[in-house]
Amino acid sequence: MPERDNIQWQHDLQGPDHDQAVLDLIGFLFKGLAAYFEKDARLRRADLHDLAQEAAMRVLNHLSDFRGESRFTTWAMKIAVNHTISQLRRKRWEEVSLDNLIGSRQELSFADLFPGETLSPEKATARKELMRTLETLIQNSLTEKQRTAFLARLGGMPLGEIARRMHTSQNALYKLLHDARVRLKAELVRAGWTLGAVSALFAQSGKREG
């Protein structure tokens, strides 16, 4: 298989003899996806081949978007990764509705936190206070759409899946959530909660999540 630079890829994929270039592209994408996802029980080899083919079609459909600011192969693999992960997320969440995930009345319960952990009375009180503050802010400071999206995110649903159920784009949903987080941050800080204070309260717990 020939090595191609960016110009050669674009030329060969659009030229009259583009079949070989397309096969080479599919092969490249498949190899990369297979190497990463080979141990993923959710995907068989045949699935990966289908995903590589679908991704290659997306690459071809968006060829005019390639600006040559990176390697063509990097740009194409970016599309393939996005497509594969999106499909995996869709499959994982296809049976889950927003109502099922967050409940029709969106009542929150941050109670029964950290069972089994031994906390000082001060720490336990502080945690309860933080969680009560957060509950109140989510209920009262966000719009209904923000609250729905926020709770769905809290339930682990990926952005693309929430967006689909709320009939919006992932980008628009992200901005909705970002505005919600900015508002909640301002309110939490106003209530006296800093990152340092929260980190100390939950030392050895959790990692960053968006």
Added chain:
Amino acid sequence: MMKFENDRLIQLVRSILETKEKDTGCAACFEVLDRFVELHLHGKDAARAMPLVQTHLDNCSDCREEFETLLAILENYPDGSIT
């Protein structure tokens, strides 16, 4: 009544307090993610060169997952070769 996993709550509070106001969003991040990944692959300070992308990846776990996957795959193809 919606109940939450403890870890997710902690992550939530941290993510709220770590939120930076200026965030370009998922679409803008995706548009330039290939450039950002190549900076990483070449050992450059990608976060410094493209701070808005870094901010978004810090804020958005979905995009971060795609970035980490893309980086892991391409680390096996340092010169972008097919073989």
